[in-house]
Amino acid sequence: MNGVTLLLHAVALAAYLPAAALELPPLPRGARTARQTASRLAAAGLLLHLVAIVWRWVDTGAGPFVGRFEVLSSDAWLLLLALRLGSGRMEEVRRAAPVAQPFALVILLLAVVAGPVPMSLPVIMDSAWLLAHSVAYKLAFVATTLAFALALRPRRGDAADPLERRVDFVQYRWMGLAFAMWTSGMLLGSIWGYHSFGSFWSCDPVEIWALVAWGCFGAALHFVRFFRSSVRSRRALSVLVFAAALVALYVAPMLGVSLHTGYMD
Amino acid sequence: MTLLGALGAAKRFLVHRVTVLALIVALVACALLALLVPATPITWDSESLLHYLSLDHPDHLLTTYGFAALLLAFTLSLAISCWEQSLQAWHRTFAPSVAGSERTVEGATEERVTRILREEGFRPVRRAGGCVTWTLHPWANWGSALLHAGLLVSLISFLVYVLTERQGVLRIGEGEELAPGTPWSHANQGLLAEPFELPVGVRLDRVVPDFRDDDSLKSLSVELVLLGDGEEPHRVAPNDSHYHAGYRMYHPGAVGHAFDLDVVDAEGRSRRVTLDLPLPRSRWVAGYANFHGGPLAPELKAKYYLAADRSSMADRDPLLVLRRVEGGEVLDELSLRVGEAGRLGPVSVTLVGVRRWTAILFDAGTGMPSVLSGFFVMMLGALLLYGAVPRAVAVRWTGERCVIAWRAFTREEALFSHELDALAARCGGGSRP
Numbered sequence: 001m002n003g004v005t006l007l008l009h010a011v012a013l014a015a016y017l018p019a020a021a022l023e024l025p026p027l028p029r030g031a032r033t034a035r036q037t038a039s040r041l042a043a044a045g046l047l048l049h050l051v052a053i054v055w056r057w058v059d060t061g062a063g064p065f066v067g068r069f070e071v072l073s074s075d076a077w078l079l080l081l082a083l084r085l086g087s088g089r090m091e092e093v094r095r096a097a098p099v100a101q102p103f104a105l106v107i108l109l110l111a112v113v114a115g116p117v118p119m120s121l122p123v124i125m126d127s128a129w130l131l132a133h134s135v136a137y138k139l140a141f142v143a144t145t146l147a148f149a150l151a152l153r154p155r156r157g158d159a160a161d162p163l164e165r166r167v168d169f170v171q172y173r174w175m176g177l178a179f180a181m182w183t184s185g186m187l188l189g190s191i192w193g194y195h196s197f198g199s200f201w202s203c204d205p206v207e208i209w210a211l212v213a214w215g216c217f218g219a220a221l222h223f224v225r226f227f228r229s230s231v232r233s234r235r236a237l238s239v240l241v242f243a244a245a246l247v248a249l250y251v252a253p254m255l256g257v258s259l260h261t262g263y264m265d
Numbered sequence: 266m267t268l269l270g271a272l273g274a275a276k277r278f279l280v281h282r283v284t285v286l287a288l289i290v291a292l293v294a295c296a297l298l299a300l301l302v303p304a305t306p307i308t309w310d311s312e313s314l315l316h317y318l319s320l321d322h323p324d325h326l327l328t329t330y331g332f333a334a335l336l337l338a339f340t341l342s343l344a345i346s347c348w349e350q351s352l353q354a355w356h357r358t359f360a361p362s363v364a365g366s367e368r369t370v371e372g373a374t375e376e377r378v379t380r381i382l383r384e385e386g387f388r389p390v391r392r393a394g395g396c397v398t399w400t401l402h403p404w405a406n407w408g409s410a411l412l413h414a415g416l417l418v419s420l421i422s423f424l425v426y427v428l429t430e431r432q433g434v435l436r437i438g439e440g441e442e443l444a445p446g447t448p449w450s451h452a453n454q455g456l457l458a459e460p461f462e463l464p465v466g467v468r469l470d471r472v473v474p475d476f477r478d479d480d481s482l483k484s485l486s487v488e489l490v491l492l493g494d495g496e497e498p499h500r501v502a503p504n505d506s507h508y509h510a511g512y513r514m515y516h517p518g519a520v521g522h523a524f525d526l527d528v529v530d531a532e533g534r535s536r537r538v539t540l541d542l543p544l545p546r547s548r549w550v551a552g553y554a555n556f557h558g559g560p561l562a563p564e565l566k567a568k569y570y571l572a573a574d575r576s577s578m579a580d581r582d583p584l585l586v587l588r589r590v591e592g593g594e595v596l597d598e599l600s601l602r603v604g605e606a607g608r609l610g611p612v613s614v615t616l617v618g619v620r621r622w623t624a625i626l627f628d629a630g631t632g633m634p635s636v637l638s639g640f641f642v643m644m645l646g647a648l649l650l651y652g653a654v655p656r657a658v659a660v661r662w663t664g665e666r667c668v669i670a671w672r673a674f675t676r677e678e679a680l681f682s683h684e685l686d687a688l689a690a691r692c693g694g695g696s697r698p
Contacts, residue, residue: 061477120481124518127504162680169677176651183647187640196504198432198515198628200636201423208300215293222289225676226282 002116005059008052009073009112015045016080016108020101042084049077049108062121065134072111072250075141079104082142092150092170099149129192136185137249143178144245147171151238159231168234172224175241179217182245186210193259206260209248216244279342280349288339295335299327336420343417350410357406357674360391361398363659366682367670368689378660378667378692385688387658396661406674408650415643422635430454431461431629436541438523438622442468442492450624461629464512466492472520472621476578480547487516487623501625512629519624520544521552522569524585527615528560536560540567540585541622548575551586561612562589562596573602583619654681658688667692 022038053074057063064074083101086093150171157164189207190200201207220237223229229237253260278284356362370378387399433449446462454461471488486502491509499514501507506515521543529535538560545552551568559565566588571577573584582602589597589610599609606615659670669692671685672678 118479120477120479120483122518123482123485124503126484165677166680169675169680173651176647180644180647180651183640183644187637187644190640191637194633194637195506196515197517198506198513198626200633205300208296212293212296212300215289215296219286219289219293222282222286226286 002118005052005056005116006112008048008055009108012045012049012052013105013108013112015041015048016105019045020105024098024101039084042080046077046081046084049073049080053077056116060119060121062119062125063131063134065131065138066121066125067117067119068114069111069116072107072114075138075249076104076108076111078138079107079142079145082146092167092174093146095153095167096146096149098154099152100145103145103149124196127192127196129188129195133185133188133192136181136188140178140181140185141245141249143174143181144242147174147178148238148242150174151235155231171234171238172221175217175224175238176221178241178245179214179221182210182214182217186214202259204259205255206248206252206258209244209252213241213244213248216241276345279338280346285342285346288335288342291335292339295327295332340417340420343413343420347410347413347417350413351407354406354410357655357657358390358400358403361400361657361672361674363398363657363670363672365670365672365678366685367668368685370667370669370689370693371665372694373667373692375662375667378669381688381691382658382660387656396659399658399660401656401658402653403655405649405653405655408646408648408652411642411646412650413646415639415641415646417639418642419636419639422632422639426455426630426632426636428455428457429631431458433461433463433627434517435463435467435625435627436519436622437467437469437489437625438539438541439469439472439620441620442466455630458630461627463627464510464629467625468492469623470498472623474520474544474578474621480549480578482520482544485516485518485520487625489625512627515626515628517624517626521622522571522580522583523620523622524567524569524583524616525618525620526561527617529613530560531611537617542567542569545569545571548572548578561587561609561614564590566590566595580619580621585616585619587614656681656684 019038019041022034022041053064053070056070056073060067062070064070079100083093083097083104087097150167153167155161155164159165159168189210193202194200220241223237224234227233382399385401387401388403389397390400390403391398430453432453434451435443435447436450437443443463444466445464449463452461468490469487470490473484473486473488474482475484477483484502486500486505489499489501491497491499497509499507499509501514501516503516503518506513508514521541524540524542526538526540527535528538540554540556542552542554548571551570553566553568556565556567557563567585569583569585571580571583573582585601587599587601587609588595597608597610599607599614601607601614601616603616603619606613608614655674657672657674661668661670669685669689671682671688673681673684675681
């Protein structure tokens with residue numbers, strides 16, 4: 001079963017890579033065929049990837065919120081899906097793609113390198129609240145990555161350019177929505193903890209890192225709101241918030257035994 | 266300076282943008298420091314709150330006067346900010362000032378303007394002096410106020426909860442009966458909380474584990490009886506807590522086996538000792554625990570397999586292994602199955618029985634719904650704040666001409682100014698752009 005999961009991931013990756021290679025460089029206006037090919041390849045990759053995630057879920061009984069392979073793979077899928085769905089309608093998503101898409105592929109590659117390991121869902125994690133908690137953090141991850149990618153986008157004009165100002169505005173709102181999702185993740189995690197074992201906050205390193213990241217979101221959003229921030233300061237703040245979020249999501253769960261150990265095992 | 270003047274200056278200082286940002290950064294830095302220097306748990310005793318705030322060692326960062334002052338300043342800043350934002354949201358929602366850009370439209374009719382504004386999602390909120398004010402996404406005006414109010418509620422409720430926390434964990438074996446007031450295995454009691462004792466007698470009837478093919482625990486439930494009137498049976502499981510008479514019972518997932526041993530020392534004195542060991546992760550690995558200062562040995566390492574022949578996760582024939590240790594060196598080792606006896610250094614040991622044990626958490630704390638409600642309000646506020654941009658339009662008539670004033674309540678108002686031109690064009694008879 002692990003072999004099938006891994007094979008499906010490898011095939012999905014094989015579809016994503018040429019799609020990204022076709023899409024990411026600026027295409028001339030007439031390159032419709034290349035765009036269509038890239039779009040079809042990416043859609044096929046997303047479908048295969050989804051089948052692999054569901055297959056794994058059914059096989060182990062543990063959803064894509066427990067285990068390093070499962071978490072990385074599903075996060076990459078969600079980010080690629082958001083890019084695919086958004087790029088047809090929103091200029092801002094297309095502008096985020098040159099940073100966000102390679103990042104998603106790196107995450108997927110890391111998942112494939114880590115590989116699926118035999119696992120099962122711990123009894124205490126068999127809760128709908130945990131699933132909701134995890135979904136909220138995944139959405140926060142997608143919004144944070146898009147905001148980060150947009151902050152680092154190649155600019156086509158100076159900061160006063162109306163189009164760039166609009167993209168900056170959207171970038172700020174995405175960071176705000178990421179903050180809202182992050183808050184939801186903390187709320188749902190607290191409900192899960194309280195509902196499952198009578199503790200809504202355990203001072204677990206992952207929880208404290210999540211709080212630190214949440215504080216970084218708050219500081220960055222206040223800074224941009226209070227001060228006329230330059231392009232450089234916006235980029236620096238986005239990097240800070242993104243780094244704190246990544247540490248909370250991926251690094252802290254691997255630093256020693258804690259309540260969240262199973263999450264990135 | 267008068268008292269009111271001083272209060273006004275303090276208020277301005279607390280909500281000044283630099284102060285707000287400094288407070289957030291300081292709190293994040295404290296959380297990071299607490300990560301680097303993990304706090305040593307404090308055991309509440311009869312000391313006062315001031316005593317605990319004076320524990321200013323690095324491992325008690327969050328219980329210092331400095332941190333308390335920081336938290337107080339943050340809370341005050343939040344409360345003032347929240348009040349000011351609520352007032353602003355009220356005005357913007359119910360009596361918005363639309364003193365912004367405006368366009369004069371020729372040839373518009375009141376019916377057409379009303380229809381177009383409704384089509385665009387605007388709703389009338391005020392009619393005064395021949396001017397009708399309309400708003401779009403008015404509730405987004407409350408986003409910031411709700412976000413800050415939710416944080417304030419959560420913060421205060423959290424402090425109340427921590428100070429009045431009443432939790433106790435009971436370790437109990439199958440068939441065991443504990444009287445009311447039995448000391449907890451572990452307890453969390455807030456500084457301002459009344460002492461919390463086991464409120465009722467408890468008897469554990471059964472612990473029912475169920476395993477998957479890969480030996481992992483699939484489900485776990487506990488059947489216990491609360492002794493007293495009627496001897497009510499209760500079933501508690503992880504993710505399935507149970508409320509009863511002012512307290513809630515949780516199963517935190519802890520389970521294992523309790524080994525009852527008869528120990529006879531070198532002088533011939535006999536006593537019963539029970540060792541609680543955690544459940545092994547599979548039939549092939551053991552469940553381990555270390556014991557210090559017990560009657561078997563000053564330093565004892567114990568482990569067990571669920572089945573001596575490793576054939577299954579059924580606990581029909583468990584094997585207990587005891588090791589007497591000194592300075593990391595194993596002095597003696599003894600393996601026992603039920604009914605077997607042997608010597609472990611100077612003592613002789615008989616394994617007389619094995620039972621399953623589990624832990625039940627009793628919680629009689631208050632304030633948790635407020636913490637979670639605060640979180641919910643915060644989340645709602647953030648979604649409103651970043652999910653929509655509120656707008657207001659004021660329409661007044663000067664003879665045959667209609668004057669449309671427009672505002673978007675965001676710092677980047679200019680990004681939406683094309684909406685006014687589009688609106689004016691439609692009201693003047695143009696089509697939707």
